[in-house]
Amino acid sequence: MLVPTLIGVTAIVFSLMHVSGDPIRLLFGPNVSEEKVLEKRAELGLDKPIHVQYWNWLTRVVQGDLGLSIHVQDRVATLILARIGPTLELTILALILTVVIAIPIGIISAMRPYTIVDNVSRFVALFWVSMPYFWLGIMLMMVFGLRLRLLPISGRGGPLWTVDGLRSALLPVLTLGLPPIALFTRLTRSAMLEVINEEYIRTARSKGVHEVIVVVRHALRNALIPVVTLLGLRLPWLFGGAVITETVFAWPGMGRLLVNAVMERDYPVVQGIVLVIALLTVLANLVVDFAYTLIDPRIRYG
Amino acid sequence: MKKGIVLLVLMGLLGVVLGATAQTQRPMVTAFQEEPDFLDPHRTTRFHSLVVLSYVVEPLLDMDPSFQPVPLLARSFEWSEDKLTLVFHLKQGVLFHTGQEMTSRDVKASYERYFRLSPLENYLGPKYNGITEIQTPDPYTVIFKFATPKPLALYHIADAHASIMPADWLATMPDEEVGVKGLVGTGPYRFDRWIRGDRIVMKRFAAYNHAPDYISNPGPAHAEELVMRIIPEAATRLAEILAGNIDYTFDVPLMGYQQLVANPNLQVYMAPTYSVQYLVCNMKRELFNDRRIRLAIAHAINKEEVVKGAWFGIAFPLYGLVGPGTTGYWKGVEEIAYAYDPEKSVAYLEQAGWTAVDRDGVRMKDGKRLELTLISFSNVDQWRRAAEVVQAQLAKVGIKVNLALAEVGATYDRARAADYDLGIFRNTWWMGEPYLTFLTHSVNIGSSNFGQWKNETIDTLLDLSSNALDDVLRRDAFVVAQAIVVESAVWIPLAVNVNVVAARRDVGGLDELFSHPWQPPLMRALVLYKR
Numbered sequence: 001m002l003v004p005t006l007i008g009v010t011a012i013v014f015s016l017m018h019v020s021g022d023p024i025r026l027l028f029g030p031n032v033s034e035e036k037v038l039e040k041r042a043e044l045g046l047d048k049p050i051h052v053q054y055w056n057w058l059t060r061v062v063q064g065d066l067g068l069s070i071h072v073q074d075r076v077a078t079l080i081l082a083r084i085g086p087t088l089e090l091t092i093l094a095l096i097l098t099v100v101i102a103i104p105i106g107i108i109s110a111m112r113p114y115t116i117v118d119n120v121s122r123f124v125a126l127f128w129v130s131m132p133y134f135w136l137g138i139m140l141m142m143v144f145g146l147r148l149r150l151l152p153i154s155g156r157g158g159p160l161w162t163v164d165g166l167r168s169a170l171l172p173v174l175t176l177g178l179p180p181i182a183l184f185t186r187l188t189r190s191a192m193l194e195v196i197n198e199e200y201i202r203t204a205r206s207k208g209v210h211e212v213i214v215v216v217r218h219a220l221r222n223a224l225i226p227v228v229t230l231l232g233l234r235l236p237w238l239f240g241g242a243v244i245t246e247t248v249f250a251w252p253g254m255g256r257l258l259v260n261a262v263m264e265r266d267y268p269v270v271q272g273i274v275l276v277i278a279l280l281t282v283l284a285n286l287v288v289d290f291a292y293t294l295i296d297p298r299i300r301y302g
Numbered sequence: 303m304k305k306g307i308v309l310l311v312l313m314g315l316l317g318v319v320l321g322a323t324a325q326t327q328r329p330m331v332t333a334f335q336e337e338p339d340f341l342d343p344h345r346t347t348r349f350h351s352l353v354v355l356s357y358v359v360e361p362l363l364d365m366d367p368s369f370q371p372v373p374l375l376a377r378s379f380e381w382s383e384d385k386l387t388l389v390f391h392l393k394q395g396v397l398f399h400t401g402q403e404m405t406s407r408d409v410k411a412s413y414e415r416y417f418r419l420s421p422l423e424n425y426l427g428p429k430y431n432g433i434t435e436i437q438t439p440d441p442y443t444v445i446f447k448f449a450t451p452k453p454l455a456l457y458h459i460a461d462a463h464a465s466i467m468p469a470d471w472l473a474t475m476p477d478e479e480v481g482v483k484g485l486v487g488t489g490p491y492r493f494d495r496w497i498r499g500d501r502i503v504m505k506r507f508a509a510y511n512h513a514p515d516y517i518s519n520p521g522p523a524h525a526e527e528l529v530m531r532i533i534p535e536a537a538t539r540l541a542e543i544l545a546g547n548i549d550y551t552f553d554v555p556l557m558g559y560q561q562l563v564a565n566p567n568l569q570v571y572m573a574p575t576y577s578v579q580y581l582v583c584n585m586k587r588e589l590f591n592d593r594r595i596r597l598a599i600a601h602a603i604n605k606e607e608v609v610k611g612a613w614f615g616i617a618f619p620l621y622g623l624v625g626p627g628t629t630g631y632w633k634g635v636e637e638i639a640y641a642y643d644p645e646k647s648v649a650y651l652e653q654a655g656w657t658a659v660d661r662d663g664v665r666m667k668d669g670k671r672l673e674l675t676l677i678s679f680s681n682v683d684q685w686r687r688a689a690e691v692v693q694a695q696l697a698k699v700g701i702k703v704n705l706a707l708a709e710v711g712a713t714y715d716r717a718r719a720a721d722y723d724l725g726i727f728r729n730t731w732w733m734g735e736p737y738l739t740f741l742t743h744s745v746n747i748g749s750s751n752f753g754q755w756k757n758e759t760i761d762t763l764l765d766l767s768s769n770a771l772d773d774v775l776r777r778d779a780f781v782v783a784q785a786i787v788v789e790s791a792v793w794i795p796l797a798v799n800v801n802v803v804a805a806r807r808d809v810g811g812l813d814e815l816f817s818h819p820w821q822p823p824l825m826r827a828l829v830l831y832k833r
Binding site (some may be wrong): 020026029030033034036040068083084141143145146154155156208247249257260265 | 337339340345348388391421422481485497498500502531532533534535538541547576683708710712714727729736740745
């Protein structure tokens with residue numbers, strides 16, 4: 001399914017990109033004669049019918065060449081390689097943050113349903129989900145960056161393993177990681193509530209197994225299946241959130257590259273990024289499938 | 303006990319992360335809203351690219367504060383009697399960042415590349431009967447031979463697009479890699495690195511010493527390192543300026559202007575620039591062939607209100623299509639521009655037969671409502687707000703305006719297809735004659751003449767203003783062209799942008815910088831310093 005999916009996604013995006021806007025006009029601005037625009041269009045093969053352009057792009061991609069950006073005149077692969085690292089830093093850390101906070105809260109809520117602990121944890125989780133990325137990012141920046149001067153306001157301070165890199169990543173990761181907590185908390189809670197009343201849990205408890213082992217080994221493993229499924233599905237969502245977060249925090253990631261490329265009708269860059277995101281999504285779903293087998297050994301793929 | 307130790311270690315780590323601050327000397331930091339596309343002077347058409355690359359490369363001439371071309375890489379120049387030969391004597395000892403001396407060979411190679419690649423070049427090159435031959439009799443003399451006289455040649459030569467790069471370096475670089483993989487010039491800063499989406503870093507070129515006389519510092523630049531940060535989001539840029547992390551920036555978010563002015567740690571300067579915004583009537587629409595309709599619109603527009611509503615008052619009303627920061631500006635447009643006078647506007651509409659008014663307050667004629675579509679750009683707040691203010695002002699005289707705001711690509715598609723009644727556009731160019739030609743000459747219908755109007759008088763005057771050998775005739779032709787454009791009411795000037803600079807209190811040199819009408823990048827590089 002991988003190849004048809006990729007072809008389908010890129011063909012649709014390629015067609016939609018051609019609905020309006022001329023990349024050469026956008027590149028040159030209004031003060032350039034029509035003659036020079038036509039010359040450049042012919043030079044880049046943009047005067048050919050759309051299906052020919054798509055076919056040319058596809059044949060180049062098969063040979064490992066993503067082409068040259070129309071707008072910034074650099075290799076698309078070079079541009080993506082330079083920007084994918086910072087985006088993956090944000091998305092992976094945000095995903096870890098979400099999981100590390102949401103799953104324990106979900107378990108605690110399920111173990112003590114309708115108590116004050118459950119209500120408070122659900123309120124806290126819902127508090128974050130009701131905040132748009134954009135607003136949350138600006139608020140965090142204003143409080144921790146501008147008022148308290150504890151963290152950098154924007155920019156990427158360096159690789160993540162450096163102090164400056166870590167400091168600069170904190171606010172964007174919080175912005176991207178906090179809002180989905182409610183979703184995962186509620187999912188974990190409901191999955192745990194379903195499992196916790198199963199007979200095998202009661203059996204384990206009656207055999208005197210320690211409560212932590214009952215919860216973690218017996219209940220949580222079974223409750224994790226829907227949570228892991230959702231984690232896989234969240235990846236494209238995270239890229240969407242990263243576009244906004246990267247813009248707010250001037251983070252040099254792939255999201256901003258994509259937005260600029262769409263605005264400039266830089267077809268090769270848009271196509272390249274769409275291809276990478278589609279590949280990452282497919283890959284994430286593959287990882288989820290393998291994770292099923294680890295969580296539940298009864299699941300086997302032929 | 304164990305738990306306590308773990309907690310202490312974690313708290314310690316958090317303290318390190320939160321408390322760590324850079325101890326090293328900070329470079330001069332500036333911020334840009336938009337990232338350059340590439341830094342090749344011969345190929346780019348982007349304003350931000352031109353600003354950034356002007357720190358690194360230089361043309362033969364520069365423009366002084368009175369708009370006169372003055373030597374930069376050239377020591378002197380002279381025209382032949384017939385204006386067909388222009389001789390440049392180059393400064394000796396000017397070094398490229400590679401350490402190699404700049405000579406006539408580099409000028410020839412750069413000009414040939416400029417003519418071959420520049421999308422904006424439409425005046426100097428052989429294709430336009432301009433320079434057909436470049437002679438280099440010795441390393442410090444360049445002779446340009448023209449096919450026909452080009453009276454504005456010096457202005458075009460002073461344009462940073464015609465910058466000089468080393469011939470040997472250009473020979474080794476594929477065209478598409480110049481300004482992408484590197485950039486070499488003679489400017490006060492040398493290109494160090496570009497982290498796409500994040501920053502461009504430049505280092506001071508210690509051997510620089512040839513600034514034009516109007517700049518107090520001949521070189522080198524004061525700051526050893528210059529960091530140009532790319533911060534697209536206005537709120538983020540504002541927060542960085544307020545926090546003192548940006549030494550100076552020309553990309554000041556207008557929404558925060560008052561906050562910046564009130565901040566004792568900052569200094570804010572502003573001056574008109576050469577970027578103008580205007581409302582235009584599409585003359586391919588039959589309605590506008592009736593001049594009274596155009597006059598009604600012109601008199602219904604309150605420019606001061608547009609400036610206040612769209613630019614928060616941080617702009618100036620514009621009376622002619624050429625702004626005060628542009629060469630050839632004629633101040634007389636202020637006298638002849640149509641004043642805000644809604645009563646006159648209504649009178650013109652009634653004379654044109656739009657006498658009835660429906661229950662929504664929209665004027666009618668022969669059962670047809672006076673309803674117009676206005677296109678502009680949705681992605682820039684000022685343009686969106688300007689469109690809304692114009693919509694409200696025209697509603698007051700009974701003209702219903704439907705806004706069709708879209709992002710740049712889609713709006714330009716509609717503009718070129720002449721699929722609109724009214725439009726709000728912007729243009730930026732410091733040379734008056736080519737600029738007005740872009741906007742109003744009939745050869746640019748379908749590209750940048752959004753009035754879609756062919757007026758032979760304007761065409762003739764603009765041709766004269768670019769090509770007449772007699773200086774007085776050229777100047778007069780340009781003045782008359784400006785007057786006719788205003789009187790036509792096809793183009794209704796709205797506002798001229800201002801250059802607003804917000805800088806930390808410890809940044810010096812701003813007074814000198816603002817003595818030049820457009821604060822050119824070369825001056826920014828050389829006169830700004832940190833106390």
